[in-house]
Amino acid sequence: MIDGLMGGLIKIRGDQCWRDLTCLDFHYETQPVPSPLAYFLHRTPWWVHRFEALSNHFLELLVPFFLFLGRRMCILHGVLQILFQVVLILSGNLSFLNWLTIVPSLSCFDDASLGFLFPSGPAGLKDRALKLQDEEAQGAQSQPRHVGCAVRRVVNLSLGILLAWLSVPVVLNLLSAKQVMNTTFGSLRIVNSYGAFGSITKERTEVILQGTTSPNASAPDAVWEDYEFKCKPGDPWRRPCLITPYHYRLDWLMWFAAFQVREHCPTSPSLPGTTWVPRALGPPPAEWIRAEHWRYKFSLPGGKHAAEGKWWVRRRLGPYFPAVRLEDLEGYFREQDWPL
Structure with a gap:
């Protein structure tokens, strides 16, 4: 519950587009690693994007409180949250985050609500489970409580008190107008704050690594070939x-690198990794390496570029870093004070 509430509050307190309900005009195209479905969702009508943004606020800010409104509302909470996570899974590659979020939502369903999944009847699994529950209940009533039961209760209560105490700064952060997202509180790192996409990138730029086998990188006939990553946009x-x-992970980090341009943000780390990056990506073999900065947009379905088979339309913005010999790349990173 609290994670969803944190995510909702960081949005409503963050980028103005969440309050204007316009963030989904950009999100599908500019998220870290778009999915195939994101290509089509990006081109849905404006009123669909407004509905999606409003639904996001409803699901993250109001639905969590359904947990306290009785059995039916609790089940409804579970259904809505799971459907929400499925939509996020299909529309974006957010690693295992959404899959993990589904797990606690399963606890919203009691045995009665899940009974339809199991066969009924005298020999059915449901009937056998009910008999076992009755036998255990009768046995528990006839047997005296053991010391172990009392110890377990004390341990459970102690853990509950500990978590409640450690969660105090998390709740205070949640209520603060200066809410901080994705922060751990305490040395034990048991509790933390969460929030994603508090601000939305309005344009997508990409860092494209290129290599050439030409002995002279500045020669007019030098042929530069792109290094393709596993998943991030590259080849249109x-x-x-x-x-x-x-x-x-590397594809994800390159998304951050794309909008940490050194000219605009001289103290920020830029390209992740060192000389191992081109080698890890495989061919083309290169004498020289450079990085180019490009603006990427989804092609228009049914348009000229889509008819050519392009998913992306790109335009060169300029160099990200100049041509450097592969063996000198680590030295260049050190000169620029970039992380190795």
Whole structure:
């Protein structure tokens, strides 16, 4: 419950587009690793995006309180949250995050609500489970309580008190107008704050690594070839991938690198990794490496570029870092004070 509430509050307190209900005009195209479905969702009518943003606020800010409104509302909470996570799974590659969020939602369903999943009848699984429950209940009534039962209750109560105490700064952060997301409280790192997409990137840019075998990188006839990552946008003709719950960490980090341009943010880390990055990506073999900065947009379904088979339309913005010999790449990173 509290994670969803944190995510909702960080949005409503964050980017203005969440309050204007316009964030979904951009999100599908600019999220870290778009899925194939995101390509089509991005082009849905404006009123669909407004409904989606409003639904997000409803699901994250109001639905969590359904847990306290009785059995039926609790079950409704579970249904809505699971459907919400399924939509997020299909529309974006957010690793295993949404899959994990489904797990606690399963506890909203009691045995009666899940009974339709099991066969009934004298020899059915449901009937046998009910008999076992009756036998255990009768046995518990006839047997005296053991010391172990009391110890377990004390341990459970102690853990509950400990978690409640550790959660105090989390709740205070939740109520604060200066809410911080994705922060751990306490040295034990048991409790933390959560929040995603408090601000939405309005344009998608990509860092494209290129290599050439030419001995002279500045020669007019030097042929530069792109290094393709596993999933992130690169080749405009390549269909967006669906990898969730798997997570390509380097692809994800390159999304951050794309809008941490050194000219605009000189103290921020830029490109993740060092000389191992081009080698890890495989061919093309290169004498020289460079990175180019590109603006990416989804092609229009049914339009000219889509007819050519392009999923993306891109425009070069300029160099991200200049041509450097592969063996000198680590030294260049050190000169720029970039992380190794």
